[in-house]
Amino acid sequence: MHLANGATLEVRGLRHAYGRRVVLRGVDLTVRPGALVGVVGENGTGKSTLLKILSGELRPQRGNVRRAGRFGYCPQDVVLNDALTVRQHLEFFRTAFALSDLRYTDEIMEVLRFSEYADERAGLLSGGTRQKLNLTLALMHDPRLLLLDEPYQGFDWETYQRFWHLAARLRDAGRSVLVVSHLAYDAERLDELWRLQDGVLHSVSEVPE
Ligand SMILES: Nc1ncnc2c1ncn2[C@@H]1O[C@H](COP(=O)(O)OP(=O)(O)OP(=O)(O)O)[C@@H](O)[C@H]1O
Numbered sequence: 350m351h352l353a354n355g356a357t358l359e360v361r362g363l364r365h366a367y368g369r370r371v372v373l374r375g376v377d378l379t380v381r382p383g384a385l386v387g388v389v390g391e392n393g394t395g396k397s398t399l400l401k402i403l404s405g406e407l408r409p410q411r412g413n414v415r416r417a418g419r420f421g422y423c424p425q426d427v428v429l430n431d432a433l434t435v436r437q438h439l440e441f442f443r444t445a446f447a448l449s450d451l452r453y454t455d456e457i458m459e460v461l462r463f464s465e466y467a468d469e470r471a472g473l474l475s476g477g478t479r480q481k482l483n484l485t486l487a488l489m490h491d492p493r494l495l496l497l498d499e500p501y502q503g504f505d506w507e508t509y510q511r512f513w514h515l516a517a518r519l520r521d522a523g524r525s526v527l528v529v530s531h532l533a534y535d536a537e538r539l540d541e542l543w544r545l546q547d548g549v550l551h552s553v554s555e556v557p558e
Pocket of ligand 1: 392393425
């Protein structure tokens with residue numbers, strides 16, 4: 350799908366409640382190619398609910414989401430099969446994404462520094478390494494839009510820095526990167542920063558050109 354204004358993601362009037370608890374009250378958001386966008390909010394404000402709706406995992410009660418092109422979704426809960434090795438996960442997703450090879454995937458693994466775990470079963474990996482695999486599965490088909498829910502949970506400081514370099518590289522290559530976190534970021538890493546509060550997004554900062 351091509352969105353009229355060239356955006357990769359367009360969200361209008363999202364509302365969602367769990368029973369009587371209204372979590373999203375009217376979320377609007379437009380994400381452009383080559384934008385690194387952050388959404389922060391305290392625990393329980395609805396960030397994961399928002400990303401589940403953006404990825405299509407959850408249907409909103411009201412409002413609509415339009416995406417252009419392929420997207421990658423890194424959910425907060427790691428979705429791995431403990432009995433399979435890292436390589437088996439990659440092969441499975443290679444087939445699902447119809448990729449001819451894993452060259453780009455190998456590059457991501459090098460950047461995140463976990464190539465040496467290729468033959469390890471997922472169930473034996475540390476939390477941070479599981480998260481590296483979770484993130485790689487979302488990136489490996491080089492989607493135009495990335496929806497990343499707390500993508501660096503469990504990362505050590507160096508890996509955290511490497512993650513941000515990778516995100517900036519993808520942004521510079523014209524991808525849209527949306528990162529959700531309960532931490533307030535250094536705003537200079539981002540092109541736009543939004544705070545989810547009381548069910549709506551508030552602009553926190555716009556980084557000048
Ligand atoms: N399936 C569900 N059924 C009922 N309530 C839910 C469900 N999922 C989330 N909630 C509630 O909705 C609110 C928002 O949850 P959500 O996980 O979206 O927040 P979050 O901002 O991602 O939180 P965190 O930073 O802790 O991950 C919370 O009060 C949560 O308890």
